[in-house]
Amino acid sequence: MDFEREIEVCLRSRFTLICIETFEEERVVDHLKSVCTQRNRTLYRWDHADHFQLLTGPAGTRPTATDAASVLEAIEAMEGEVVFVLHDFHQCWDKSPKIVRKLRNLAQRLQYTRKTMIVTAPAMEIPDELKDEVVRLEYAPPGEEQLGAIIDKLASSPGVKVNLTDEGRDRILRAALGLSSSQARRIFAKAIVVNGVLDDRDLEMITMEKKEIIRESGALQFYAPSETIADVGGLQQLKTWLGMRERAFTQEAADYGLPAPKGVALIGIPGTGKSLTAKMIASLWHLPLIRLDIGALYGSYIGQSEENARRALVLAETIAPCLMWIDEIEKGLSTGTADGGTSMRVFGTILSWMQEKTKPVFIVATANDISKLPPELLRKGRFDEIFFLDLPTTIERREIFHVHIRKRKRKPEDYDLDRLSAAADGYVGAEIEQAVIEAMYIAFNDEANAGRDFTTEDILAALAKQVPMSRSQREVVGALRQWLAEGRAQSASFREVQEAQQEFVQIQPDSE
Ligand SMILES: Nc1ncnc2c1ncn2[C@@H]1O[C@H](COP(=O)(O)OP(=O)(O)O)[C@@H](O)[C@H]1O
Ligand SMILES: [Mg+2]
Structure with a gap:
């Protein structure tokens, strides 16, 4: 169990302040219990409601502490080899520089003891003052093995019937990837309740339920597009490019050694068929289409937006191979400073995911306004190709x-x-x-x-x-085409760039 080994290493290395971002507090606590039992450590849990509780180890006098400062004092006073898991403790330091200072001092002093503090929260921002003291650990959603354990546990409950073939079980486990344990348990239980048994027929229901959860997540949306290539006029260059990659996600292509395409950016004047093309690709390639709404990722507390982004991206990966469509990407990423840099951090999360993703999730990003796009986005290598959709010929x-x-x-x-x-x-x-x-x-x-x-x-x-936009908003259109002329994108149409420029000059005179 990788996570437990990581925790062990941290304890042995005498890291004194560990932060774990997770929605799955209980599973993290289970791991901690198992590590502490094996290594003979006492484990205390603290939260705002129940204060200190002993989880493993010899019962001693239970410290009492209802506020952050007394929690830290109690930790300092406690004797022995103890791990303290503090749920949502970031709320205490978010508002109080004094707590930040106290925590930092304590983290340093604990290095000479065998005591460790572990903070868990769905998302948290680490103050700069603590960054040197903190070790951050990732806690991933359950893998196939853990999901299998959930099914086995359900199966052993009285009155529950599970009747899966090996293949059916594999498929169901794969379909449930990306869900948290409690979500998976709920879905499996529901499948059992509906027809009295969990069997191969439940795959569809589990897939549907997962779509539902994805829908509830707010930022991802399933699309069932009806647009085909016949609904798109022109854009021959783009169509040829897409056609060449029609079978790119098949086993055949993988066996041949082709890398799965990463994504395409469609840039251009509004109304030229960017969104239309995104939908068309899904039917051309026979892949599920999910749309990522960046605006819906923003949350109210600090760090939540990035966590939402990470979760949405992990969910998208579990549907792979699929298309992920980010429409009008510049709107979600307005680079203003008004939001305290949140949108830039969300953007950073998405960018690094684009760089590192291993699952075949093909990104289709559209943009009307490149001036609002951070330049990193269009750097070579992020997308396989950047297409410019110009005024049609x-x-x-x-x-x-x-x-x-x-x-x-x-x-x-x-x-x-x-x-x-x-x-x-x-x-x-x-x-x-x-x-x-x-x-x-x-x-x-x-x-x-x-x-x-x-x-x-x-x-x-x-x-x-x-009055067409190319006349009513000449400057906007002109600036976009200038950008194309600088050679930063490929034209989606068969036509020389110069010709496009010339034609534009011809439109201008009668536009007054
Ligand atoms: N190249 C095209 N071929 C056929 N219809 C088009 C084309 N471009 C735009 N349209 C029509 O205009 C509508 C709006 O286009 P859309 O794809 O939303 O533009 P964009 O996303 O580039 O602003 C489409 O649904 C479609 O009916
Ligand atoms: Mg559009």
């Missing part, structure tokens, strides 16, 4: 009209796509879709012939009524 606009006319159940052949595409110069996909819908309203409400079918003329009229 003539050919692309034609394809987009084709997509949207067909989507309205009309025949694209009945429309003059060339004329439409020429008239829609400077319009993005979303605006083209809008024009088609507007044309439908025009025809539907025609005074002379209400409900008639909409025509090329109607779409042209609708286009004329709209």
